[in-house]
Amino acid sequence: MPSRQTEDGRTDTRRKKTQFARSVSRTLSVGPPDWWKWLIVVCNFVVLIFCIGLNYGMWIIVDDLREFFAQYEIIQENVDVKWMVYINVCMVYVTGALASWLAYKVGHRTTAVSGAVLSTIGLLVSGFTKSVGFLCFSYGILTGVGHGLLLTPSLGLLPRYFKGKYTFANSLTFIGTSLSVFVFPALFKAVKLAYGRKGVFFIIAALNAQMIWLVLLYKPFLKIKRADEEDAAEVDGGESRGTVVMFLSKVRRLLKDFCHKRPLFVVMLFVMFLIGMGHNILILHLISVAKATGTSASQFKWLVVACGVAMMCGQIGHGIPSRFQLLRGGREATYELFMFGFSLSGVAVVAFLSSLPSSFAGHIALASMIGFASGIYFPLMIVLTEYSIHKSRPLTTALGLGLPMFGIGALIGLSVGDKMNESLKYNSSYFLAGVALMLSAVMMTYVVVHLFCRDKRRRDESWSNSLRRESRPLYSGIVRRSSAPARIYRPPREQTSL
Secondary structure, eight states: OOOOBOTTSOBOOHHHHHHHHHHHHHHHTTSOOTTHHHHHHHHHHHHHHHHTHHHHHHTTTHHHHHHHHHTOOTTOOSOOTHHHHHHHHHHHHHTHHHHHHHHHHHOHHHHHHHHHHHHHHHHHHHHHOOOHHHHIIIIIIIIHHHHHHHHHHHHHHHHHHOSSSHHHHHHHHTHHHHHHHHHHHHHHHHHHHHHHHHHHHHHHHHHHTTHHHHGGGOOOOOOOOOHHHHHHHHHHTTOOOOHHHHHHHHHHHHHHHHHHHOHHHHHHHHHHHHHHHHHHHHHHTHHHHHHHTTOOGGGHHHHHHHHHHHHHHHHHHTTHHHHTTOSOTHHHHHHHHHHHHHHHHHHHHHHHTTTSOOSHHHHHHHHHHHHHHHHHHHHHHHHHHHHTSOTTSOHHHHHHHHHHHHHHHHHHHHHHHHHHHHHSOTTHHHHHHHHHHHHHHHHHHHHHHHHHHHHHHHHHHHHHHHHHHHHSOGGGGOOOSSSSOOOOOOOOOOOOOO
């Protein structure tokens, strides 16, 4: 629309300002309403039940699957059924890098829907297989990659909806993992008795398929040009490059950025690797340790229930200060860092003392302490990852670098722990988990001390600056344009006539 000219030749911009205001109002109406964030919490709750908690329940029926595949002597392989769980745990987190890149390219909702479809296909195929090797592919890789494409966008999208009380919202979503600890084993047992082994995978596939329409509630936000897009525009230079090359260049660029500008995030990467080694050993090998000490099969369910209930208490308990805003300012971050390090050191001590309980009550106490501590440090790991990055970087990008470290640590810890249990003692893997978690607690102690010293130095600098500002004279703020001394103006004397 041509702009009008005024009498003095200047452009009249009132019409342009009106058009801009109308376009902005239409754009802002695209965002989701305020109550929509609680639907996102429900979606993440269901996603974490399947993406993280499914392996907790699947570990219970490993012995039943081992007996089933032992019937097919022609196609027996030298692969244990437990490797399908190990591979799935690794792929769920290692796929975080791919999921982060796809969420950046096509959006969080599209990435999550594709992950729900792929994981459902993997569970359906697992119901028809009669080979352990193919089960490791269908459940371990296909289902693991699908759940990885679901997990990273879901966790990365939550801080966008919760500017405040993010810790409390994150704790509510992680209740799905504790709920699945004692829900899936009971469900698997009932379905197995009624429909057999195939029915277990088919029922889980049908429940998993409900996430396809559930993640459609991930309503997109406004398209804002982030720092990732600016860096990509500078690197690409307008040239068309291959998809793999662009993905690797983006990962290299992000690692360089985080290593130089965010040292706290680099520490969190190593902490996530160590937690991945220890956390999965504590949860998945809990039944194996109890079985080696003579605990009957009928008592296993009480161990699982005790672990799940204690984990839920830990998840709800650490989010209460955020819900009621009991801690404000930097105190909330200090509290979360303290709880994170305290729970890591506590569960490491419990892992070292795992050989002491010889009765059923002792194993119940062991499972409760492990569940309560893991219910604190596991959700806080995601919260502290969000704190450790710059505000211009989304959490999805940080999880794309951190979750693969967690997955690699999980695969290394579970495989090395099995070798230690076979060659040394039944609870040698718990000693490895205790060492890994204690190292992560020591690293987080260093982070707490570093942040405390930095905040103290900033407070001292601000205090000294305020004192210097108060003691400065009023004329000290005037800066002369030249170094020459100021001339004093003297009015000329009036000449008197004689």
